[in-house]
Amino acid sequence: MRFEELTSPEVDLLDRDATVLVLPLGSVEQHGRHMPLGTDTMLAHAVSLAAADQAGDAVVLPPPWYGFSAHHMRFAGSVTLRAETLMAMIEDIVGSLVQHGFRRILIVNGHGGNGGVIDVLASTLGHRHYGRARIAALTYFQLARAAIATLRQSEPGGMGHACEFETAMVQHIRPELVKIERAATTYPDPGSRYLTTDLLGGSAIRTYHDFGDLSPTGTLGDPSLATPEKGKAFFDAVAGELAAFIGDFRGWSIPEQAP
Numbered sequence: 219m220r221f222e223e224l225t226s227p228e229v230d231l232l233d234r235d236a237t238v239l240v241l242p243l244g245s246v247e248q249h250g251r252h253m254p255l256g257t258d259t260m261l262a263h264a265v266s267l268a269a270a271d272q273a274g275d276a277v278v279l280p281p282p283w284y285g286f287s288a289h290h291m292r293f294a295g296s297v298t299l300r301a302e303t304l305m306a307m308i309e310d311i312v313g314s315l316v317q318h319g320f321r322r323i324l325i326v327n328g329h330g331g332n333g334g335v336i337d338v339l340a341s342t343l344g345h346r347h348y349g350r351a352r353i354a355a356l357t358y359f360q361l362a363r364a365a366i367a368t369l370r371q372s373e374p375g376g377m378g379h380a381c382e383f384e385t386a387m388v389q390h391i392r393p394e395l396v397k398i399e400r401a402a403t404t405y406p407d408p409g410s411r412y413l414t415t416d417l418l419g420g421s422a423i424r425t426y427h428d429f430g431d432l433s434p435t436g437t438l439g440d441p442s443l444a445t446p447e448k449g450k451a452f453f454d455a456v457a458g459e460l461a462a463f464i465g466d467f468r469g470w471s472i473p474e475q476a477p
């Protein structure tokens with residue numbers, strides 16, 4: 219169910235406790251020479267719609283297109299919000315939904331650069347709306363990391379940005395938008411054994427990496443390993459993991475509000 223296609227009376231009929239409202243987040247930024255700027259938002263939205271459909275009793279909000287993409291600004295077409303702007307926008311969206319009585323709001327992020335912001339939001343909004351609503355935030359490819367790890371063919375570094383994973387995913391949902399003949403492979407050198415650019419890498423260190431320093435084409439990883447069939451396998455895996463989480467989240471307790 220798409221929130222923006224409902225009428226106000228239809229929203230009013232939704233079960234405020236059982237319904238999980240899903241807010242997809244992504245970015246508008248360069249995705250190499252072969253992938254569209256809107257990749258992250260398109261993928262987060264598509265995965266959210268498929269998962270909501272599987273889980274039932276979940277409604278997907280229209281995603282705001284933009285995210286935090288400062289590290290992509292050396293490449294034409296990238297648009298970044300300030301982290302404060304992104305936070306303020308999500309605070310207002312979630313605040314509106316809580317005002318209407320909704321009690322389970324899930325942020326489904328599809329862009330690594332938004333990670334710090336959604337971590338802060340999960341804590342600050344969770345505190346602000348304590349007793350009224352539960353707020354959860356996740357990055358969908360991290361939720362499904364085990365499944366993705368079994369499906370991938372690339373070495374570490376082969377999945378980072380406009381890579382084996384993202385290219386295959388867009389080849390599955392919007393094949394006409396992938397210009398695979400223009401794709402370039404880059405295994406970037408992050409400059410320290412403590413750092414990684416891999417989507418599933420998980421470094422303990424937080425630092426700023428300008429993507430122009432990591433890759434001349436903006437691609438981190440190996441898009442040559444992508445196929446639409448692999449994209450379908452990735453997509454079904456991540457949507458399945460997200461549907462399972464939505465089902466679990468629906469059962470989370472909501473503490474009584476302090477008097």
Ligand SMILES: [Zn+2]
Nearest residue numbers: 257258380384
């Ligand atoms: Zn991306």
